[in-house]
Amino acid sequence: MQDEEVPESELIRVRRDKLARIIDLGFDPYPTRADIDQTIEDVVAKYGGKSAQELEAEKPHVKIAGRILTIREFGKTAFLVLSEKTARIQAYCRKDALSEREWLLYQNLDAGDWVSVEGTVFRTKTNELSVKVQHLNFLAKALRPLPGKWHGLTDVEQRYRQRYVDLIVNDDVKRIFETRARIVRYIRTYFDTHNFIEVETPMMQPIAGGAAARPFVTHHNALDIDLYMRVAPELYLKRLIVGGMSRVYEINRNFRNEGIGYRWNPEFTMLEFYWAYADYKDLIELTEDLLNGLVREVKGSETVTWRGAEISFRRPFPKFTMKEAIARFSKGDISLNGLGDRDNLVKLVKKFGEHRPVTADGTEPPKGTPVPEIASMNEGKLLAELFESIAEEHLINPTFITDFPVEVSPLSKQRRDDPRYVERFELFIGGMEIANAFSELNDPDEQARRFQQQVSERERGDEEAHRVDDDYVRALEYGMPPTAGEGVGIDRLTMILTDSPTIRDVILFPLMRPR
């Protein structure tokens, strides 16, 4: 970055000089520990509610540490705002209350430095909770200056690239990741208490299966084989169901070699779980229960605001079939009847569908790569295409979409009453797909046929078509009980629950082009 080109900028040099003076005063520049008896959070929690009179009577003695955020200086007095996590407290330093050595230390401090202070808690004239410092000690120097206190750190790129600076300055960032941790903790507890067992399955796979997506490729030297970063844990988790584990879940990273956008990061976190003896209708119940409970736990209410929209998690969530959603959100342009006819679907996709670029993937295709034509798409794909371009963005409140076509659902069980469709739903919130769930196809012969179908899709140029996994078919041949499975996007869910407009706000270190 620019600092590496100018390693000794004036500001850094000044701070190095101050550090040298601090060492001259006999302070350890990098002490091994800090002598504290509580955190700033503790002090605020214990004394934040007490009045000046109560504190005057009690004179609580505390030893705390934190980072100096700002210094306000008054000659022989100063106020240091100390920060730790999202808690803040003001330290009041007086020359006559400190030793000469400590006062000289104070004079060589900068915003950003870490210090520990010992003193009594009181309130100033302006009623600010403060610590009257009796002893000041040095913990670490910030050689680089903090961003300005007025505007803070607003440069979007630097916020993501140097998240540590973002965290120092922007309290909201810490709160978002605290909320994210609470979300994950709630989900873990939910599944643990429902007798699911948490497992971990391979991130590096010889075949990237379980989702329609393009994978990252890597290489194992000793075996001299290419491996794929997983796009989903699905096929491994179902192998565990075959093995008799009955209820499993995994919260972990998936990797998809695709674009980056406000709701897409190349690596993202999914909850995926499988539940033997249940079907997709049971999953609807479970999903409503899980999310409703989660939102009430995290937000203390059944509604949240996201990007200015009110989103209600009140049960039951609305439910539409895919065709109903298309008809409903086409503003009368499309009737349910019109969706049964393939020729008509082609016309509709051409009219309402997103205009595809010349290439299928938006980047330079290898020479001779076939491009999927709307005219050659099967009926199911046309329907799904139409749904995505017409209905998806309107599904703001949590909404289940059911009756997916079998052609776009290679791992789902067909409906008994109409095998053109599968027992599957996706849950949309804020116009984003949050969950995808279905009754798992457990007929090995049918699964083999579906894989073959995907192969021909791939040959027709669909690079996201599912790959054949022979060992998975073999696993099914050992017998998998009726099972329902679901994946939930944790990052997107966190976006909704933290009112974050982009996925990069809920991922600590989102992927950036290296500099």
Next chain:
RNA sequence: GGGCCCGUAGCUCAGUGGUAGAGCAGCUGGCUUUUAACCAGUUGGUCGUAGGUUCGAUCCCUACCGGGCUCACCA
């Protein structure tokens, strides 16, 4: 990859075809209950990079680099 926009001091931003300015931060001085503290003074920039037009470019043009939004692929 396409479209639109952006890149000037550590931060946030002005600005002009004649080689730059403000506030904050920094530094110096003053100030023993302030909180965007205040007052006075002061340091600091090869104006993203490389070419081109021009007597002369930070400003105009081109390319490149980086970023944002958006579209596409996709969850």
